[in-house]
Amino acid sequence: MPERDTTVVIGAGAAGLMAAIWAARSGQKTVVLETKAQAAKKILISGGGRCNLLPSVVSESDFFSNSSDNVLKRLFRTWTLEQMQMFFEYEIDVPLELESETGKLFPAAQKAIVVRDALQRELVNLGGEIKFDHQVTDVKKMNGEFVIACSHEVVTATKLILATGGKSVPKTGSDGFGYEIARRLGHSSLANYPALAPLTTNETLLTDLSGVSLSVEWSTYKSNRLLEKGINDLLFTHHGFSGPAILDASHWVIRDKAELIINFTKKSAEQWRDFIIEHPSTTTLSLISDIVPLRLAKAIIEKTGVESSERVGNLTKDRRKALIEAMCHYKLDITGNRGLAVAEVTGGGVPLDEVNLSTFESRKTEGLYLCGEILDVIGRIGGYNFYWAFVSARLAGESTK
Template identity: 45%
Template sequence: MAAAFAASSGARTLLIERTKDGGRKILISGGGRCNVLPSVAAPERFVTDAPAHLLRAMLRAWPLHQQRAFFERDLGIPLALEVESGKLFPRSNRARDVRDGLVAFARSQGVQVQFDTTVTDVMPSATGFAVATSHGNVQCDRLVLATGGRSVPATGSDGIGLAIADRLGHSMIATYPALTPLLDDNASHATLAGVSLRVRLRARVGASVTESYGGFLFTHRGYSGPGVLDISHVTERGQRPVIRAQWCEGTAADWNVDLTAPAAAVSSILARRIPARLADHLMAAAGVPGDRRTSNLTRTERLALIDALTAFTLPWSGNEGYQKAEVTGGGVALGDVDSKTLESKRVPGLYLCGEMLDAFGPIGGHNFAWAWATGRAAGLAAGRAIV
């Protein structure tokens, strides 16, 4: 995106990419369907150490409706809304269309593409930059670094760009895996592997609470699903949080009504709102015999069960790390770049964008929206500075 928009202003543009075809994360995104964009922006759900107004200004620079029009009109990739999740996918459901469309668009703007070439270092020079690559040095006037984070390094982004930005004197926020499944070494819930439902999770550290709501999947190793991924970063930031699950929309007051109904099997009442296997598990965890009926449920049992249903303490030991993380948290501090042009305040002529920057959004297309918006702004500014 950055290269295409740099070239669109008439600047001679070279795109250097280490893999043989580029855009590998696009190819594996959204389960191979590529969730290109969200249908509704959510800047308030982004995570960054920077003041929120910086992040908002960067996202606003290319509003979602314009991004959508770009994909549909300029790239010729119609998008379809998945109503339940609010995500936009190519109507073809083929991530490859998005990757190929972007490469073709970049070429159509005049970008020269050089695959299979790794950038190993960047040295500011009197006239711009000397970029050291696996195929020799390249000299340029302006440079956009868009090398991504550390997540899923097999896709080509192993954090080398972050090391370069650090060496060039940028303020760096320590990186951490985000949007990654959680692990439970004790496999306390291994018997529930495969059970999935929509869950509200609350992670508490002291008085601070981070909340997510969405799909939750028990796995053999722990927990996954969008609701889990959206909260996983709290396991990496500072003190160890306590994570509690409310297994359905039913509140403590709702369950209290249900569980004081005249003679009915407690397990059947639970199974009306949550999967039966989970219901049995929670009854055992709350010390309630499986054959209990509401008529002989003691007050202590009822309260323990309501607690397990609405504020169940989820045992966790860690997360799946960068191998599974959809994004990298941390990176170059947003305050180190101009929020309109993405030009570095430390190294004039250098532009930084995408996942390298200290910001990520929730599951749902928000991270591509960030990469597209910041990539375009950086490319446009770098190109215009030359011509």
């Protein structure tokens, strides 16, 4: 018979495992129910199998939510990046290594499985249990207890932590049913959309560049207002565009229908005008190919209709303008995105104002806690999504005591 003081966690992902560890550390009998036959499939595929566990710097501006930035700022003080790093390195024995070019932290072993196994080991050492192949199909609260129907059995709990993730890459087990469980327990959910998702185009001039990658400056605009800009790598693909620059920009394009402008050269139009005046005998091809990969340089030349052997000093004013525009103000013709099947995270979800952010307890159902991607917070590329999962999970787990 289940005991009355059992804390049940639904979902053995990054947030669920962390929440369970902190619930067990605070003395709760802790049981995790997981759909899949193993824990945290998303950790395993994260960072290309290396797991970009954390960023090296964090600020509220690295996250997007319909809640105010101030809420996040206060939250991040409850478990700072440094404290989280100490937890991994010294408490669960996952040494971390900084990738200096990107500022990302990876496990020193460069293997995601090390992170997943360490979290799971810590939970089991604390007496916590994970029940695999336990897909939760319904939850009700009756007589002060949660009655949780799974594929094989019915489990009861006094405290329930919902850590079912979002809807992205559903083959990992996060199929969006968690939103339905939240709804059955009184919550709403903001419309979901693929965030951090590759974008598509019909512009064959660019899809023909599949495999070309370079660092660019990207900016997103809505009604001529700059929403966000950044510098990161763009990868051309058969479908369109991917890479960290595109993933970071994608949620503005997908959610806000923003325009995405790329500066392939990271120099301003002004600087290029001056350069051309100073170097009139340079050919158009050598001007661009000194800065970007040759295949892209040729595509830009084709796009603007100039001759590759033409000297820049001989270009008409209009052609010079078109060339500079294509180099540093290229508006990507986006037709769509690759969808939730490949998006790294799901935008939208349960609004933050439906939980008490000191404890992550639901404001709708007493004894219910929510953490991780199911909530309306997304982080940019760079370990920010795991940071969010962990910071929210620790508070939720600890608060069940």
